[in-house]
Amino acid sequence: MHQSLYRSWRPRTFSDMVGQDNIVRTLRNQAMSGRFAHAYLFCGSRGTGKTSAARIMAQAINCLNPQDGDPCLACEACQMLQSDATLDVFEMDAASNSRVEEIREMLEKVSYPPQFVKNKVYIIDEVHMLSTSAFNALLKTLEEPPSYMVFILATTEPQKIPATILSRCQRFDFGRISEKHIAERLALAVANRNAEPEALQLIALAAEGSMRDAWSLMDMCLGEEGDLTQARAREAMGSVDPTTLFSFVDALIAGDAARSLQWVDDIMRAGRDVQVFLRDLSTHLRQVIAAGLDGGLLRDTTDENRTRYKEQAATAPT
Numbered sequence: 368m369h370q371s372l373y374r375s376w377r378p379r380t381f382s383d384m385v386g387q388d389n390i391v392r393t394l395r396n397q398a399m400s401g402r403f404a405h406a407y408l409f410c411g412s413r414g415t416g417k418t419s420a421a422r423i424m425a426q427a428i429n430c431l432n433p434q435d436g437d438p439c440l441a442c443e444a445c446q447m448l449q450s451d452a453t454l455d456v457f458e459m460d461a462a463s464n465s466r467v468e469e470i471r472e473m474l475e476k477v478s479y480p481p482q483f484v485k486n487k488v489y490i491i492d493e494v495h496m497l498s499t500s501a502f503n504a505l506l507k508t509l510e511e512p513p514s515y516m517v518f519i520l521a522t523t524e525p526q527k528i529p530a531t532i533l534s535r536c537q538r539f540d541f542g543r544i545s546e547k548h549i550a551e552r553l554a555l556a557v558a559n560r561n562a563e564p565e566a567l568q569l570i571a572l573a574a575e576g577s578m579r580d581a582w583s584l585m586d587m588c589l590g591e592e593g594d595l596t597q598a599r600a601r602e603a604m605g606s607v608d609p610t611t612l613f614s615f616v617d618a619l620i621a622g623d624a625a626r627s628l629q630w631v632d633d634i635m636r637a638g639r640d641v642q643v644f645l646r647d648l649s650t651h652l653r654q655v656i657a658a659g660l661d662g663g664l665l666r667d668t669t670d671e672n673r674t675r676y677k678e679q680a681a682t683a684p685t
Contacts, residue, residue: 372556372582372585373583376552376556378419381427381436381437384423385548385552386415387415387420387544390420390539394423394424394427394539395437398436399433403428405509405517406517406535406536407421407424407519407520408494408520408522408528409520410522410538410539411543412576412577413523413577413579413580414574414576414577415541415542415544416541416578420541422490423437424488424519425456425488425519426440426445426448426456429445429455429484430442430445444483448484453482455481455482455484455487456484456490457489457490458489458492461491461497462493465496465497465498467504469501470504471504474505474508477489477508478513480513480515487517488518489516490519491518491520491521493521493522494520495522495523495528499529502529505518505532506531509535509536520532543577544574544576545576546568546571549574549578549581550567552578553567556585560594560595561594562595563596565669567595569601569604569606570584570588570604572650573643573646584603587603587604588600607634609651609672611630611634612648612651613675616648616679620679620682620684655679656680658680659677659681
């Protein structure tokens with residue numbers, strides 16, 4: 368059965384994680400020293416590695432043979448946690464388990480020491496979805512957790528979490544992953560296939576900082592034979608080709624409203640999504656501005672497009 372790229376390339380160690388170097392360094396050091404917090408809050412937009420980091424941390428602080436802060440993935444504890452063979456490490460999605468009764472049921476088990484590993488770890492994803500009563504129940508446990516207990520809370524909306532919870536957590540903010548890091552990781556996955564670098568850049572841009580979204584887009588763009596071309600990627604994602612964008616912006620610079628509107632009409636008739644067009648246009652304009660200021664500010668692009676950006680910037684009014 369086909370396994371999605373997202374699942375097959377999901378990080379299993381801190382070394383596998385992309386674009387969160389400072390966070391990884393801190394968590395790795397804590398796992399190595401054994402001086403880790405009893406409550407963490409991982410914040411950030413979707414697909415930036417919050418849940419993956421939580422799972423890796425749960426294994427790292429329980430691993431019997433850690434490697435520079437990374438779980439070895441081979442010891443009895445690692446094998447048990449990877450196969451979900453113990454409830455000592457437990458994951459809960461607060462989006463579908465937000466009621467106080469469900470939290471209380473989970474917290475009742477906190478008083479029992481771990482059976483098979485050193486530390487009990489509870490990972491609560493989308494924690495901002497908990498009800499007020501559920502947060503209050505959680506707070507009581509966070510105030511005086513058992514020595515073996517670690518909570519890792521993950522959220523895309525930290526502003527919705529009560530200050531009383533925030534004050535008891537060690538907070539890490541996961542930033543959006545750069546296009547460069549995303550493209551490099553995608554390149555590893557298609558190293559044995561015919562993949563155009565421009566197609567990888569296109570996917571990395573469309574992912575908007577989410578490694579998970581990038582894998583989903585890659586799955587969508589790969590052909591049956593495994594090839595990945597820029598044309599195929601643009602067609603699959605509904606992106607506007609560079610030639611159209613250059614022509615559209617040329618019309619804007621020339622003040623030719625009729626031609627500009629004609630380009631918009633043509634793009635809409637071709638079935639392109641307006642939001643995707645606006646995203647591609649804003650990226651194009653950013654490149655033109657960068658080319659006019661300093662060529663070094665240009666994001667990764669082909670030599671041909673680099674020259675065209677500079678030429679277009681030279682014709683733009685100052």
